[in-house]
Amino acid sequence: TKPIQIAIDGPAAAGKSTIAKIVAEKLGYIYIDTGAMYRAITLKALTEGINMASNEEAGQLLAKTEIDLQPSENGQLVFLDKKDVTEAIRSQHVTKAVSEMAAHELVRLRMVELQQQLAEGRGVVMDGRDIGTDVLPDAALKVFMSASVEERARRRFEENKKRNILTPLEELQAEIAKRDKMDSERIVSPLRQADDAIYLDTTDLTIDQAAQNILKLAEERL
Ligand code: C5P
Known part of the structure; x- marks a missing residue:
């Protein structure tokens, strides 16, 4: 069967x-985490101390930045100017700044272009905010996945614990809610469910159940 885009x-x-990682692995597709790209450019902006609010400075930074994603055994490696930043882009510092950087049109144009190149002609599972609406508008399967903000903060808290990050639950919930608001209210390709996307509420689902749900939808489209 011909590979599809998810x-x-x-x-x-x-x-x-x-x-997305589980689904990609089961189908033998590549997995592309697009948030990692916005995180990488944000890390560079923070390191260089540019003014995040400035379109012009963001554009100049972009012109001298190389971002590369490479599939790896446990997902994906992220390279910023050839340096492995896979871990560094997960810091709370980057997380708090990323939505401002991701709102710039120039930044989005460049990232979407890269993402489309990575996906071209192959089976992919791509996750992000604008994949179904802008990056892969013809994807055979589009899923809009959500869960209550309390549950999402709780999951992030548990995930952090394993990595010895101890941000309080209330702080995580506030950060998540703020990021969602900024991502949903930006002018250029805001976070929204594509008209032809299937809504999946994972609040009461296990990871395995959610993955099975998507795999079933994918199989119907193969
Ligand atoms: O997916 P993740 O939480 O790592 O994404 C980090 C941020 O990158 C999001 O909050 C959003 O501001 C931005 N992003 C985006 N478009 C995407 C993926 C991520 O604007 N396709």
């Missing part, structure tokens, strides 16, 4: 990447 969008910490 777009998974939704708010922060909804479990998109965990589930």
